[in-house]
Amino acid sequence: MADLDTFRAETRSWLEANCPPEMRTPMRSEDDACWGGRHFTFQSEAQKRWMTVMGEKGWTVPDWPAAYGGGGLSPAETKILREEMKAIGARNPLSSFGISMLGPALLKYGTEEQKKRFLPEIARGEIRWCQGYSEPGAGSDLAGLQTKAEDKGDHYLVNGQKVWTSYADKADWIFCLVRTSTESKHGGISFLLFDMESEGVSTKPILLISGYSPFCETFFDNVRVPKDQLVGEVNRGWDVAKYLLGHEREMISGMGLGSGSAKTLAQSLGEIDDAILAAEVALFDVDALAFAAMSEHFIDQLKAGEAHPAMPSMMKYAGTELNKKRHELIMAAGGSDALEWESERSRGGKAPREWLRTKANSIEGGTSEVQLGIVAKHILQLPGA
C-alpha cells in the first residue's frame, strides 16, 4: 500500500506540473476532443502539449507494456492515475480508435513486429485510425461482408465498399475486414491494416441528422495491401473482429459517463419547476449512479480477466440506453430553449444536436437488439437465440 501511496503522490504532482490549465476545463462538445494524427489541427498549443507529454510518458495508454509505448502500470496504478486525473478535471489527452479498439486487438493477435511498428505510434497520437467493418448489406449481420481481398503473392488486392466509416476522411490508416474466402461465412474473413493514402482508396462524407458529417462511405478500387499488414491468420479475422468489437462496446458504454460524471444530472440542469420531470431526473440518477458502480466493477473484472466475453454487450446496451435517456431529460429540462438549432444563445444548437447524436448510441457498434441477442445466447444460453 505504501508503494501505491507514493505512486499517488508522485502522479498528483506530475499532473499538477504538466497538465495545462486549459486542459482542466470540461469539454464543451465533441469538437473539443483531441484526435491526433498526421493532419489533425490542434485547437490550442495546450491541447497539443497535453497529448504530447502524456504520450511520451505512455499515459495515454497507461496499462500497455512500456515496450510498446505504454505506461506499464499495474491495474491498481492505472486506477489511481484515472482518479487523480478526474480530481483535477483533466481532459482525456487523446481520443482514439487506435487506443480503444485496434490496440487491444494488436496486443492479443499482432506479431511482435506489428506491435513494435504500430502500438507506439498509437500511444503518441501520431496515426489516426478508422474502422472499416460495416457495408451497405452487412450491418448487424457483419459477417455478411463482401469486400474482397485476393491473394496476389506478396500482397492482397482489395476491392469493395464500406459504409458508416467514422472519420474516414480524417483518418490516416484503416483497420478493415475483408473476405478472403467464400467457402464459409465466418471462416472466410481476414483482418487487414492499410494506409488511407494508398492508391485506390476514396471516401465520400455522409451527413447526419445532427447536421454534422463525421462519417463516410469508403471505396476500395484495386488497393494493394502488403501481406505483413494482415493481423492474425488468414480467414480467421472474425476472432480478431469480435475481440475488437468487445473493446468498442466497452468504450461506447463508457461514453455516457464521461468527464464531470460525479455531478448528478439534476445538478447540471439547475432548478426544475416540474414535479414529474424532477421525479424522472431522480429516477435517472438512481440508474446512472448504479451504472457507474457497475462500470467500475466491470473494469476491475476486465483487468483481472474475469469478465464474461459477452459482458461488454450488456454494458453497451445499458450504458447507451442510459445516455439516450439522459439527453431526453436534458431536452425536457431545456424546453423551447433546447430546440434552437442555430442561434448564438444555443451555442449553435448544442443541445438538440447532441440529443440527436445519442440516438446513434443504440445503433453504432452493434444495435441494442443485437447486444440483447448476444446476452440471451452466450450468457443466458437460451435455445435458438
Add this chain to the structure above:
Amino acid sequence: MTLLTDDQRQLADMTRSFLAEEGTIKKQLRHWRDTGCKDGFGHGLWKQMAELGLTGLAIPEEEGGLGLGATEATLVMEEIGRNLTPSPFLTTALVAVEALKGTEQGKRWFPGIIAGETVAAIAVDEGPHHRPRAIALEAKRSGNGFSLSGTKQFVVHGASADVILVAARTAGSAGEAEGLTLFAVPRDAAGLEIENVTLADASKAARLTLSNVAIDADAVVGEVDHGFEPLRRAMRAGRTGAAAELVGVAAGASAMTLDYLKQRKQFGKLIGEFQVLQHRAAHLFGEIEIARAATLKAAELLDKGDERAGVMSHVAKAKAGRVSALAVQEGVQMHGGIGMTDEHDIGLYMKREKVLDALFGDVNYHARMVGMLTA
C-alpha cells in the same frame, strides 16, 4: 366513441390526397429547409389550402368560413403530421381563429385568413416552458389604449405573421388567471422587435421584445382583464390540434418503418421476421390507435361544448406526445445506421416530434394538469 360522419370522411380523404401530392417532405419541408426560406413554409401551399376552404375551416359560417369544428380540424392536422407539411394552419386557422371568434378583431383578420393571405401567431410563453398562468408581460393603460412591455418566446411563425396575439397582464400578478388580456398586435407595431429563430425541425419560432408598444383599445381581443377565457379556448384548440399532428407524425413514422421492416434483409431474413421487432411494431400500432382515439375524443367533447373537454385535451396532448416519441425512436432505431443520416426522412420525424411536444406544453405539463383536474 362516435364514428366519423360521411362529410368528415370526405374531408379526411380530400386532405389526405391533397397533402400526399402537394404537401410532401420533398416538395415542402426539405425544399424550404434547404433553400433557407425565412418563413419555413410556402405561401403557395397556404393559398392552395385556402382554395380548398381549409384556412377558414374553423371560422363560423356567418363570418365567411366553413363553420366546422375540432373534429374536422384534427383530421386535417393528422394529415399535416403524416407528411410533416410546414404551414401556419395550426397557429392561424385553429389557435388564432379560436381566440378571435365573435370579436371585432376577428372581423378584421378573418377575410385575409380565409383568402390564405394572412398569417397569425400567438405569443404566450415567456420562458422555455409553457406556463400560461405565469404570464408577466405588462400592458399599462396609456391614453385611450395600452402600452406593452416584456418578452415572449417560442412564438411559432412569429416573424412571418401579419398579426400576433399577445397575452399580457393588465391586472393581478404572475400566477393568477384573472387580470390577463389578449391583444392583437400588428407585425409593424413600433417598439416590437422580432428575432426569427430556426428550430431543430427547420421550423421558425420567434423571440419577441416589446418596448412600450402602443396599442389602441380596440386591439383588445374579448374583454380587458378577462383574457384567460379566449386564451383557454385557443390553447384547447392548439393542444388538440398539436396532439392530432403528433398522431400523424407517429403514423407517418411507423408506416415508413413498417415498410423498411418488409424490405431490409440481414442474416438472410427480412428484419421484419425478427420477433423482437414484430412485437415492438405491434405494440406501437396499439399505442397509436389509442392516442388517435384520445385525440378524437377530446375533439368530440370540444365540439359538444362538454365540460370534460378540458381534461381530455390534456390527456390527448400527453398521450400523443408519448406515443409519437416512441414511434420516432423506434423508427430511427429500426432503420439502423441509415436512420441517422440526413438523407433519410425518418430523422425528420424525430425532430418534428420534439418541437411539437414542447409546443403548448410538453407531456409532463399536460400530465400534471390531468393530475390536478382529476384529483
